[in-house]
Every structure is written in C-alpha cells, then in structure tokens.
Amino acid sequence: AQKITQTQPGMFVQEKEAVTLDCTYDTSDPSYGLFWYKQPSSGEMIFLIYQGSYDQQNATEGRYSLNFQKARKSANLVISASQLGDSAMYFCAMREGLMDSNYQLIWGAGTKLIIKP
Amino acid sequence: DSGVTQTPKHLITATGQRVTLRCSPRSGDLSVYWYQQSLDQGLQFLIQYYNGEERAKGNILERFSAQQFPDLHSELNLSSLELGDSALYFCASSPMTGEDTEAFFGQGTRLTVV
Numbered sequence: 001a002q003k004i005t006q007t008q009p010g011m012f013v014q015e016k017e018a019v020t021l022d023c024t025y026d027t028s029d030p031s032y033g034l035f036w037y038k039q040p041s042s043g044e045m046i047f048l049i050y051q052g053s054y055d056q057q058n059a060t061e062g063r064y065s066l067n068f069q070k071a072r073k074s075a076n077l078v079i080s081a082s083q084l085g086d087s088a089m090y091f092c093a094m095r096e097g098l099m100d101s102n103y104q105l106i107w108g109a110g111t112k113l114i115i116k117p
Numbered sequence: 118d119s120g121v122t123q124t125p126k127h128l129i130t131a132t133g134q135r136v137t138l139r140c141s142p143r144s145g146d147l148s149v150y151w152y153q154q155s156l157d158q159g160l161q162f163l164i165q166y167y168n169g170e171e172r173a174k175g176n177i178l179e180r181f182s183a184q185q186f187p188d189l190h191s192e193l194n195l196s197s198l199e200l201g202d203s204a205l206y207f208c209a210s211s212p213m214t215g216e217d218t219e220a221f222f223g224q225g226t227r228l229t230v231v
Contacts, residue, residue: 035219037222044119044223045209045225046222047220050219104150104173104175105150108159
C-alpha cells in the first residue's frame with residue numbers, strides 16, 4: 001500500500017489565486033513528521049514546510065500553510081496568493097519513527113503545479 | 118543555497134561503467150542521506166550514514182555502495198551501470214539531533230547512462 005498518496009498529477013491555477021495540493025498518508029506509527037518540498041524545473045529540492053504528528057497547530061511558513069487533519073490522515077499544502085514562480089513539482093513526504101533514528105523520507109509521486117498569468 | 122554540495126552536477130557515461138558521486142553535507146551535520154529520483158520509480162531512499170557508519174538502508178541495489186569519510190563527506194559508487202540507472206541522485210544532510218524538522222538537499226547529480 002502507498003504510504004504517501006498525492007492524487008493530483010497536475011494542476012493549473014490562475015495567478016494570485018490560492019491553491020491546495022492534496023496529500024494523504026498511511027502509517028501506524030504515532031510519531032511521524034510530514035514535509036512538503038518544491039522542485040522547480042532546475043531540479044533542486046526546496047524545503048517548504050514541516051508538520052509533526054504531535055503538533056497542536058497547523059504549520060505555516062509565509063504563503064505556505066499545512067492543513068493537517070490527523071484523523072483523516074491528510075496533510076494538504078495551501079499556497080496563498082499564487083505567483084508565477086510557484087510553478088514547479090510539489091512533493092509530500094513522511095518520516096516515521098521520530099523517536100528513534102529513522103530519518104528516511106518516504107515520498108509521494110508529486111503534483112505538477114502550473115500557475116497561469 | 119542549502120549548504121549541501123554535490124559534484125558533479127551532470128554525468129554522462131556508458132553502460133557497464135562505474136561512477137562516483139560526491140556529497141559534502143552542511144557544516145555540522147553528521148547525517149547524510151542518498152536518494153534516487155527516476156521517471157519510473159519516483160523518489161526513493163537509498164541509504165543513510167551517520168558519523169561514518171551506515172544507519173539505514175533502503176532500495177539500494179547491490180551494484181551501488183556508499184561510504185561516509187571522517188570529514189563527513191560521502192560518496193555514492195554506482196557500478197556496472199545500466200540504462201535504468203539514469204536518474205537524478207540527491208544527497209541530503211541533517212544534524213540528527215532528534216528534533217530535526219528538515220533535511221537539506223543538495224542540487225543533485227543528474228546521471229545519464231547511454
């Protein structure tokens with residue numbers, strides 16, 4: 001079974017609109033972390049935002065926020081006021097076992113976001 | 118700039134050959150991770166080193182090996198290369214303090230096997 005599912009292979013959004021990128025995850029570990037990374041066409045992997053499973057509040061970083069719904073096992077990324085430079089691949093990833101030394105990330109398939117002017 | 122340096126940025130080589138990819142982690146980060154991003158398999162964790170010792174192993178082929186040196190830089194060795202090994206190989210580092218909320222990625226090495 002997929003541990004990280006991103007159901008939107010691609011999205012087109014008008015510039016300045018908000019966009020929500022979906023991510024659902026599957027784990028039985030009570031201690032985990034969820035990450036979103038952006039990968040522009042140049043290829044580098046850019047960290048956007050992190051949510052820990054025990055965090056009480058949804059994470060926010062500038063125009064990025066994470067809509068964390070633990071019971072539904074979803075961790076959607078919300079980008080407010082989208083910009084042309086937001087066009088990129090977006091990956092959701094999970095790290096299980098925060099209490100031990102397991103630091104490997106499990107990745108979703110990604111969503112290609114294109115911002116239209 | 119994440120502080121993680123990978124060399125070379127691009128590599129083109131023939132099937133059957135052997136290559137070495139190099140990674141210098143951020144200053145102070147003891148842990149290094151290698152990931153492979155290919156068109157058919159997406160992003161996959163390969164291996165993790167912590168302070169010179171192998172800590173975790175993922176979907177790494179037997180033809181591939183890695184090591185982390187005393188100065189904490191790491192090398193990923195890929196041998197008997199096949200066309201399917203063409204991919205973007207990322208190195209990431211983290212301090213691994215137990216509260217890490219981010220792994221810092223290098224720019225990747227794009228390997229093309231012809």
